[in-house]
Amino acid sequence: MKIEKYSDADMMALDVANEIAGDLTAALHNADRAMLAVPGGTTPGPIFDDLCAADLDWSRVDVILTDERWVPEDHPRSNTRLVRERLLVNRAAAARMVPLYANTTEPEESLDALMAAIEPDLPIAVAVLGMGADMHTASLFPDSPDIAAALDAHAPILMPVRPDSQPEARITLTARVLNGALAKHVVFKGQDKMDALEKAQHLSHAEAPIASVLSGATVHWTE
Template sequence: MNFIEYPDSDMMMIDLANKIAGDLNAALHHEDRACLAVPGGTTPGPLFDDLCAADLPWDRVDVMLTDERWVPTDSDRSNTKLIRERLLVNRAAAARHLPLYASADTPEEKLPELEAMIAPELPIAVLLLGMGADMHTASLFPGADKLDEALDPRAPILVPMRAPNAPEPRVTLSARVLDGALRKHVVIIGQEKRDAFENAQHLSTHDAPIKSVLTGADVHWAP
């Protein structure tokens, strides 16, 4: 793990967008296609605003979320809506989107269909993750109903997840798939999350799921 500090979040997002574009470009030098997996939430929006303009052969890039709330894609709580509005635009509009949501009452009804689209594009070439103050990443939440399954080395690609304080079901890439990414970046903002990240190093993976994806990762932090 490599911990990188920045003086402010604006500089971090610009630098990280450049690093991710460089990672994708390097992957595309020796592969026909490259898969980019990104989080939703409030943190990555500014990074997406920079990354979407990168001069890349985006038509050879598959973009997917690391996790999604099981809500319609026009909901303000939809991570899909976020990436459609802020990442899959400008030059990046040429990328192919691999969905993590399909219209159904529960994620279990659609997991085989969604996994079938993702499986041929693995491993992830470039992964971006965030982290919550509770030390979750993607939808790997401490105390979630299927956390054990999601952390298992033999886990499926996707795991449905229901967690305390999460108002709707979610679907998440398993730790096995996330940790198998060829390049991994974790972005953290603020002292509270830095303190949580440092505390995570002394806890089990079940109590601090972020630990399941840190091997070989670059961790980017700004106050």
């Protein structure tokens, strides 16, 4: 794991965007297509604003969320909405969005079809991950009843999860798929989260799911 600290959030966003663009360009030299996995939340928005203008062959890039709340795309809590509004614009409008939501009441009803659309594009070329102060990443929450299954080395590509701390069902790429990314960037803000990251390295993966994806990752943070 490599740690990079920045003096401010704008500098971090620009640098992370440049690193992602470089990783994608390298991946496209070696494969017909490259998959970029990105988080929702507030931190990645400025990264998307910079990344969307990167000069690379976006028509060969597949963009997928690391996780999604099981809500329609027009819902205020939809991560898909954020990606379409902030990333899939400018040059990046040519990229293909791989859905992590379907119009069914429960995620289990759409799970097989969603996984079938993802599998041909694996492994992930570049995974961008966030982290909560509770040490979760994607929707791998320590208070999820399904956390052990989602961390298992033989887990499926996707799992529906219902953490006790969250108001709705979610769907997430499992730790196996996230950790298999060719390049991994963990991005967060705040000393409290750096303290949590340091703590995570001394806990089990079930207690600190972020620890399951740190091997070989670059951590970007600012206070």
